[in-house]
Amino acid sequence: MPAFALEPAQTAWCAELRAVAEQRLRPLAEKGEPGHVNRPLVAELGRLGLPARLFTSGAVDLCLMRESLAYACTEAETALALQGLGAHPVHAHGTPAQRRRWLPRVADGTAVAAFALSEPGAGSDAAALSLSARPDGPAGSNGVAEHRRWRLYGEKCWISNAPEADFYTVFARTTPGAGARGVTAFLVPADRPGLTGSALDMLSPHPIGTLTFDAVPVTADDVLGEPDRGFRVAMGTLDLFRPSVGAFAVGMAQAALDATLDHTARRDAFGGRLSDLQAVAHQVAEMALRTEAARLMVHAAASAYDGGAADVRKRAAMAKLFATEAAQYVVDRAVQLHGARALQRGHLLEHLYREVRAPRIYEGASEVQRGIVAKQLYAELGDLEAI
Incomplete structure (x- = not known):
């Protein structure tokens, strides 16, 4: 059996997800307003039980879900x-009270979540966060304010689902000058006083916005994990989700490849089919090659995550980097081989062309992923030399 082959049950589940996405989810998506949270769509995902699987399954299942849904919707x-x-x-990392309040609502699609890490001056450089959490409370016996309450000041930018989410996982600086070691993760409900936001008009159709924190109150009950250890919360989350961004990219690439195969096999040109032209056939072969290679890297990273491998961060970065770059190539080639029709509003490839660009930037741009890979490689070299 080849590496990372799917079990028959997994293959059947992926086919079922594609069908559900096409028949039940795409109609709801088409009724949504670009740039806004589509709550009927989120609720339908909940009825299908898919958000609940996010908390009960591993990285491989997450990647299968994302690739299958991306193919059709x-x-x-x-x-x-x-x-x-x-x-x-x-x-x-949540407390029992945090989990009881929010996870059932996320699972059933009645609450919308958001991950608030990026800032105007700290996009991919997550350790450079400037949103400040200032101690708010009476001084303790040592004359220093007790770190049980804080006020958040600053701004987040390019936050998906902002400003319409019901709660935000917010990363703020609790210890100035400490770099990654001075960041704390907070769970901030959207109705906290002082929290406002506005939508951004972006190329991607899903909602993205800014958040402004003007003395937003948070307490120790809102901390996710431990104070000053929030960077680990962020990186642990990204280690899981970066391979699945690659799976999203693979789903789009496969949809573009299949559309191109169908088009070139039927399109008459120059006395034959487009597929008869070697220049076309070789491009289609390259598209298939990159799509399959990306899929294998994604599954390798997801399997490494589920298996607790030591090199998960490197594999996650590799998978996201390779798959998103591959999908950009495949979709671009698909547009070229379809010609002008692919640029018409409403065409599948016009839609994919807009969608495929952002994943090379969010959750760490491609350049950041290369930096992560190189850092991990040299660290491994150092470990070997120390033996």
Whole structure:
């Protein structure tokens, strides 16, 4: 059996997800307003039981879900992924009270989650966060304010589902000058006083916005994990979700490849079919090659995550990097081989062309992923030399 082959039950489940996405989710997605949370779509995902699987399954299942949904309905895929991204820190690091309050509502699609990490001056450089959490409370016996209450000041930017989410996983600086070691993760309900936001008009159709924190109160009950250890919460979440971004990309690439195969096999040109032209056939072969290679890297990273491998961060970065770059190539080639029709509003490839660009930037741009891979490689070299 080849490496990372799917079991028959997994293959059948993926086919079922594709069918459900096409028949039940895409109609809801088409009724949604671009740039806004599609709550009927989120609720339908809940009725299907897909958000609940985010908390009970591993990385391989997550990647299978994202690839299958992306193939037939990118909006449904993104809505599910954002629920997972925003709520996973609560699942992994939340208190019993936090989990009881929010996870059932995320699972059934009645609450929308968001992951608030990026800032205007700290996009991919997550350790450079400037949103400040200032101690708010009476001085303790040592004359220093007790770190049980804080006020959040600053701004988050390019936050998916903002400003319409019901709660945010927010990363703020609790210890100035401490870099990654001075960041704390907070669970912040959207109705906290001082929290406002506005939508951004972006290329991607899903909602993205800014958040402004003007003395937003948070307490120790809102902390996810431990104070000053929030960077681990963020990186642990990204280690899980970066391979699945690659799965999203693979789903889009496969949809573009299949559309191109169908088009070139039927299109008459130059006295024959487009597929008869070697220049076309070789491009289609390259598209298939990159799509399959990306899929294998995604499954390798997901399997490494589920198996607790030591090199998960490197594999996750590799998978996201390779798969998103491959999908960009495949979709671009698909547009070229379809010609002008692929640029018409409403065409599958016009939609994919807009969707495929953002994953090379969010959750760490491609350049950041290369940096992570290189850092891990040199660290491994150092470990070997020390033996």
